[in-house]
Amino acid sequence: MSTTVVVTPFGVPDQLAAACVLSNISGTIVPIGDFTGIVLTDTGVEAGNEAAAAISKLAGKHEVLLLVRSDEQIDAGHFRHGARESDVPAGLALRNLPDVTEQILLETVTPEEVEGNIPTSSMSKLQASAATMTPGRAALARTALMWIVVAVLAGLVLAFGVTVGLGGNAVAWIVAVVGAIVLGFSLWRISRVLSGGQR
Template structure:
């Protein structure tokens, strides 16, 4: 299923566009991550999981998944995130911290302890809309995003 082979090139020698791109974060809930992404204008659908919120990239063209990983890792200062991309039957994984790409990871090891929802999203057998508790950053106004973040901060203080 997953391997560490580089993304196969398209007909013109460039890497093929990802079919699915996920940014796995340790953020406890999808709401705060979606609100943060909305503030940064990163178009994602965020789903909850047992390992943290998973941002499913909406834009898969060109370097958009990398740009999403950069933005999300900058927003979550000091907290590593993992970008998983599936393209042409291959899965790649890379670690990101503070907007900088770290080491490439063995995708098989990343997926070995992954929750079922992550695998289902990566394989395309589930869409974010089918996951209970999913929240989209698309269409969230700045005001609504700020209210969601404030509510999350209040809940965490209790």
């Protein structure tokens, strides 16, 4: 029986939950003072190392702290950019963290008893993607979606105009030309938005 806590620089539990869901890391997210951690149970040191390495890649230049209790021993280490940088004395690490960290490791408190906990199983991949989307990225997605709808409608107008125009209707050909122009413009706008150009 072992308990693993990975303490991260993420300040908002939802952000860490989303990052873990998208990285296929299962556990319970808990607030730890100004930080947020994920608690894994029955994983062992090796699985804890893998989880900490994966999360440290998401944390950018910031360190994450791995704490693994198996039997009566606690292993602690700092991770950055996907690699373990250094071992840390467990007592020193715990002294600088809120008491809830040690309580979780010693299993006197379960992760589910910590206020504000989020089981990763409660968040879908779609919800996780939405939680990690910045306002700027969300605006780009909305703009791209709008132009995609315009392109689809223009394609339908073009198809309708060509179909009716083949029967000899001159107005239908004008409609087809307008549809083609709008379709071309909307496809250009979509490419501009997706490549980071102006919306």
